[in-house]
Amino acid sequence: MAESEKYEITVVPKASYVEDQSDPSKNQYVFAYTITVTNSGTIPAQLVSRHWVITDANNKVVEVKGLGVVGQQPLLKPGESFEYSSGTHLETAVGTMRGAYQMVAEDGKQFDAPIPPFTLSVPRILH
Numbered sequence: 001m002a003e004s005e006k007y008e009i010t011v012v013p014k015a016s017y018v019e020d021q022s023d024p025s026k027n028q029y030v031f032a033y034t035i036t037v038t039n040s041g042t043i044p045a046q047l048v049s050r051h052w053v054i055t056d057a058n059n060k061v062v063e064v065k066g067l068g069v070v071g072q073q074p075l076l077k078p079g080e081s082f083e084y085s086s087g088t089h090l091e092t093a094v095g096t097m098r099g100a101y102q103m104v105a106e107d108g109k110q111f112d113a114p115i116p117p118f119t120l121s122v123p124r125i126l127h
Contacts, residue, residue: 007105008041009076009113013097017122018087024122027091031120034085035069037101037113039076044106046075047082052099052115057092069101093122 014034021030039045052064067073074082088097098117104110 006042007045007103007109007111008039009045009101009103010038010040011101011113011115012036012038013115013118015097015118015120017120022089022122024093029090029093029120029122030087031090031095032085032087033097033118033120034083035115036081036083037074037076038081039078041105042078044075044077045103045111046073047101047113048073048104049102050099051102052088052097054088054090054095054097056090056095060091088120090120093125095120 012035016032018030018032022028037047047069049065049067050069054062054064070084070086072084076082096117096119099115100112101115102110103113
């Protein structure tokens with residue numbers, strides 16, 4: 001078995017605009033996102049920290065680093081998933097998020113699980 005298949009985490013993001021918490025007249029746009037993290041590898045691994053890169057339409061970049069997600073550091077056995085929801089705010093109606101989760105496998109190996117880029121957008125802004 002290839003070493004890379006042993007340490008395989010699949011990350012699926014979904015984002016939505018939170019209209020009732022946003023105020024476009026003040027350049028405040030709030031977005032919620034739900035992330036599903038699945039251990040698609042063959043060894044248990046724990047999500048220990050996160051690194052987000054959030055970019056708005058003005059190319060303003062905010063990086064967020066911290067332990068765990070929503071106060072948890074889930075241990076995922078092969079085939080298990082962990083889903084959580086969180087949110088962010090932008091000064092523009094469109095932006096992107098991407099990043100990585102830092103993982104530690106049961107055998108002690110540390111590796112990153114990439115979070116694919118996803119779009120934050122007010123409905124009907126993008127075609």
